Amino acid sequence: MVSDWGYDKLEAYFLLTQCGRVRLGNMVDPKYSLGASISKSIIAKR
Structure with missing residues (x-):
């Protein structure tokens, strides 16, 4: 998210904690x- 979408690390962290999905592999x-994924x-x- 940081390199591809221009988010800083803290923004990406907050967004993933609220909207992300986690799957146990x-x-x-x-x-x-x-x-981890996000739409x-x-x-x-x-």
């Missing part, structure tokens, strides 16, 4: 992986 001890329609409203 793998849950194999001791490693976990998550994927482009939300980013474009900036």
Whole structure:
């Protein structure tokens, strides 16, 4: 979001905490992986 859409790190963090989606990918001890996403329609409203 910072390099592609021009957000600063704090703006991107706040937007993702409010509008983002998180999916659990793998849950194999001791490693976990998550994927984070946000709709482009939300980013474009900036």
